[in-house]
Amino acid sequence: MSRLRNGTERRRTVVATRASTSPDATDPADTDEISALVRAAGDEVVGEVTQSGPADSGSYLGSGKVAELTDLVADVEARRLVVDDHLTPSQHRTLESAMPDGTAVLDRYRLVLDIFEAGAGSRRAKLQVELARLRYDLPRVIESADEGLLNQMTEKGSRVYDLRDRIDRLERTLDELPDPAEQYRERRREEGFDLVTIAGYTNAGKSTLLHHLADDLSLSDADSNGETGDASTEKDATAAVGNRLFETLETTTRRTTIADRPVLATDTVGLVDDLPHDIVESFSATLSEAGAADVVVLVTDASDSETCFCERLAVSLETLATQGVEDDRIVPALNKVDRLSPDERSRRRRLAAERLPDDAASPIPISVLEGRNLDALRETVADRLPAERATLRLPNCDETMSLVSRAYDRTDVESVEYDGDAVTVVCRGRPSVLEQLRATASRIGVD
Numbered sequence: 001m002s003r004l005r006n007g008t009e010r011r012r013t014v015v016a017t018r019a020s021t022s023p024d025a026t027d028p029a030d031t032d033e034i035s036a037l038v039r040a041a042g043d044e045v046v047g048e049v050t051q052s053g054p055a056d057s058g059s060y061l062g063s064g065k066v067a068e069l070t071d072l073v074a075d076v077e078a079r080r081l082v083v084d085d086h087l088t089p090s091q092h093r094t095l096e097s098a099m100p101d102g103t104a105v106l107d108r109y110r111l112v113l114d115i116f117e118a119g120a121g122s123r124r125a126k127l128q129v130e131l132a133r134l135r136y137d138l139p140r141v142i143e144s145a146d147e148g149l150l151n152q153m154t155e156k157g158s159r160v161y162d163l164r165d166r167i168d169r170l171e172r173t174l175d176e177l178p179d180p181a182e183q184y185r186e187r188r189r190e191e192g193f194d195l196v197t198i199a200g201y202t203n204a205g206k207s208t209l210l211h212h213l214a215d216d217l218s219l220s221d222a223d224s225n226g227e228t229g230d231a232s233t234e235k236d237a238t239a240a241v242g243n244r245l246f247e248t249l250e251t252t253t254r255r256t257t258i259a260d261r262p263v264l265a266t267d268t269v270g271l272v273d274d275l276p277h278d279i280v281e282s283f284s285a286t287l288s289e290a291g292a293a294d295v296v297v298l299v300t301d302a303s304d305s306e307t308c309f310c311e312r313l314a315v316s317l318e319t320l321a322t323q324g325v326e327d328d329r330i331v332p333a334l335n336k337v338d339r340l341s342p343d344e345r346s347r348r349r350r351l352a353a354e355r356l357p358d359d360a361a362s363p364i365p366i367s368v369l370e371g372r373n374l375d376a377l378r379e380t381v382a383d384r385l386p387a388e389r390a391t392l393r394l395p396n397c398d399e400t401m402s403l404v405s406r407a408y409d410r411t412d413v414e415s416v417e418y419d420g421d422a423v424t425v426v427c428r429g430r431p432s433v434l435e436q437l438r439a440t441a442s443r444i445g446v447d
């Protein structure tokens with residue numbers, strides 16, 4: 001029996017898929033992704049079955065295929081059956097009752113919940129995943145309940161009553177918990193940081209990019225000033241990198257500098273196709289990061305097959321659109337081009353350009369690992385940050401000097417000219433920061 005490094009047993013898993021009706025049904029990525037998800041859950045794939053006939057609403061796969069699957073699960077001594085789709089509660093029940101005793105049946109969504117459950121770190125994340133799991137389980141428990149149990153549904157102590165009660169309690173607890181990430185972002189915005197979110201499909205290289213952009217020195221400066229306030233969980237967090245789906249399960253924020261402007265870059269949980277993102281609140285939180293950002297760097301894995309690349313780009317764009325991210329805030333980065341020939345690189349670029357909204361930035365081919373084209377990425381992000389120019393005329397005094405140093409910290413200072421007793425500062429930055437500087441300037445008094 002194969003084991004994980006921590007000594008836990010990898011559960012033997014059989015994967016069942018239904019062949020896609022799309023013209024690219026032969027694309028090997030069709031089972032690659034679900035197998036990668038199984039491995040991310042700490043399990044091993046010991047068998048695969050693909051159903052290519054018409055869909056069956058009762059058992060999802062059709063009775064012939066279910067019989068074949070039952071034999072396979074018994075032969076390979078699998079403990080889990082994972083179906084690469086959503087199962088209705090009744091399909092779930094039909095499949096589970098056909099399998100050898102003790103076989104757990106999971107659909108794609110339930111599998112992802114398992115991965116989240118194992119990786120959730122903070123109390124908030126743990127409660128969110130538990131809530132998502134109970135909401136998923138409830139209709140399935142009702143489906144498999146016998147009449148006697150259904151009659152007791154509203155009675156205290158019955159399984160259904162307990163589930164509902166726990167769901168209510170979790171919802172209330174979560175509502176009352178302060179969201180440290182939200183408080184942190186609000187404070188940072190008040191202090192004049194631009195917010196950049198790194199979003200995209202799982203395993204595209206988002207965390208690797210955050211590592212590269214992070215301005216660690218500045219972060220520790222901010223920490224030692226106690227500026228991070230309630231963000232202690234974020235300052236301790238590291239953006240985990242790994243060749244595993246859902247390596248990152250909670251957002252991480254790092255300070256960086258782009259075009260001389262202080263920026264907070266946030267790494268997010270990866271997106272994945274075919275999941276109701278709104279149900280797992282950690283996903284929604286991740287997505288609302290994108291909604292709140294000034295710029296969203298949309299990272300794609302350009303080394304995916306063309307079909308996969310296009311599908312994942314489409315899923316990512318759709319998800320950003322549902323979060324109200326305007327097209328002109330999107331900066332697409334085509335990562336891992338070190339794995340592509342020059343021809344493949346330009347093809348991916350063309351495919352992306354054809355699919356991106358007109359107002360998004362042009363796709364930028366990058367390789368974070370080789371540090372390729374990252375300056376071009378930074379420049380494009382800088383171009384898309386909200387900017388305004390201010391000209392401040394001030395008396396030459398101590399207070400002006402501290403205003404000038406604040407302008408250097410918070411904005412891109414274009415010039416500082418001394419003319420006798422007057423100082424003229426020209427700088428570019430976020431409108432809210434310039435507003436604060438202007439207010440201070442008028443308090444100091446123009447000469």
Ligand SMILES: Nc1nc2c(ncn2[C@@H]2O[C@H](COP(=O)(O)OP(=O)(O)OP(=O)(O)O)[C@@H](O)[C@H]2O)c(=O)[nH]1
Pocket residue numbers: 201202203204205206207208209240241242243244245246247248249269270271335336337338339366367368369370
């Ligand atoms: N060849 C190549 N590999 C890369 C590059 N950037 C990242 N990777 C690899 O891609 C894998 C995934 O990287 P991560 O940064 O963890 O990806 P992620 O998007 O944060 O993934 P999740 O957190 O799981 O959503 C790791 O094995 C990285 O080393 C790149 O430019 N070239």
Ligand SMILES: [Mg+2]
Pocket residue numbers: 206207208239240241247248267268270
């Ligand atoms: Mg990550």
